[in-house]
Amino acid sequence: MPRATIQHFRDKKQKGQKLTLITAYDYTFGRIVDEVGFDGVLVGDSLAMVVQGLDNTLPVTMDEMLYHTRLVSRAVEKSMVIGDMPFMSYQVSVEDAVRNAARFIKESGAQAIKIEGGSEIVPQVRAIVRAEIPVMAHIGLTPQAIYRMGGYKVQGKTEEAGRILIDDAKRLEDAGAFSIVLEAMPGALASQITASLSIATIGIGAGAGCDGQILVLHDVLGLFERFVPKFVKRYANLKGETLNALKQYKEEVEQGIFPSTKESFS
Numbered sequence: 666m667p668r669a670t671i672q673h674f675r676d677k678k679q680k681g682q683k684l685t686l687i688t689a690y691d692y693t694f695g696r697i698v699d700e701v702g703f704d705g706v707l708v709g710d711s712l713a714m715v716v717q718g719l720d721n722t723l724p725v726t727m728d729e730m731l732y733h734t735r736l737v738s739r740a741v742e743k744s745m746v747i748g749d750m751p752f753m754s755y756q757v758s759v760e761d762a763v764r765n766a767a768r769f770i771k772e773s774g775a776q777a778i779k780i781e782g783g784s785e786i787v788p789q790v791r792a793i794v795r796a797e798i799p800v801m802a803h804i805g806l807t808p809q810a811i812y813r814m815g816g817y818k819v820q821g822k823t824e825e826a827g828r829i830l831i832d833d834a835k836r837l838e839d840a841g842a843f844s845i846v847l848e849a850m851p852g853a854l855a856s857q858i859t860a861s862l863s864i865a866t867i868g869i870g871a872g873a874g875c876d877g878q879i880l881v882l883h884d885v886l887g888l889f890e891r892f893v894p895k896f897v898k899r900y901a902n903l904k905g906e907t908l909n910a911l912k913q914y915k916e917e918v919e920q921g922i923f924p925s926t927k928e929s930f931s
């Protein structure tokens with residue numbers, strides 16, 4: 666299976682086939698998600714919370730993002746690997762944005778970058794695309810803006826707020842983004858944005874009308890329980906499974922059951 670490209674995203678939208686995306690942050694899970702064969706694997710700045718144990722995504726650095734993206738890139742062959750531009754890697758200037766986006770391509774093996782924001786980051790998106798780097802935009806609940814938004818809140822609930830998001834999406838498409846994440850907004854609004862764009866929308870908490878869906882790996886697997894948004898569906902309870910396995914290992918060591926002759930050299 667050849668690696669998914671931006672043309673693949675466009676073709677799937679045109680054919681009405683759903684795009685599937687997941688996050689990953691290391692080599693081992695990178696191998697597993699690659700075996701499944703998603704269209705895209707995002708090395709999200711959500712790693713600040715689910716890997717680094719921080720309260721939000723703001724502190725994670727460019728070097729940390731590049732490190733995790735490198736681990737995932739080493740494993741993933743079928744999906745597009747997307748590096749997530751962390752807070753303050755693109756807001757200060759267009760030059761910063763292009764330079765940091767290029768670092769994801771040159772130093773971490775990603776094929777695209779994701780960037781949060783609306784009309785205010787259109788110059789950055791345009792310049793990154795001009796530098797031949799595919800851009801996935803991200804509007805709605807943008808976690809890097811939690812202090813302005815007053816927390817992790819559903820966006821676009823009023824007519825005016827919805828109109829701004831529709832306008833942002835159009836401007837980001839015009840700036841050259843190849844797809845756009847729609848996070849935490851009413852399903853009807855996300856469907857309206859999806860219908861108005863020729864690029865693919867990827868929903869997370871934005872209903873079933875988007876062209877594709879993304880979830881955080883640790884949420885899907887039931888590994889992260891400090892904060893579980895309403896839009897998450899857990900498909901496994903790996904925390905429970907892991908606890909059981911580790912308790913059994915500990916007990917077997919304590920009781921002299923492990924290692925047995927089977928795990929020993931003669």
Ligand code: KIV
Nearest residue numbers: 688709710711846879
């Ligand atoms: O950081 C992340 O994982 C994300 C996705 C949830 C879209 O931005």
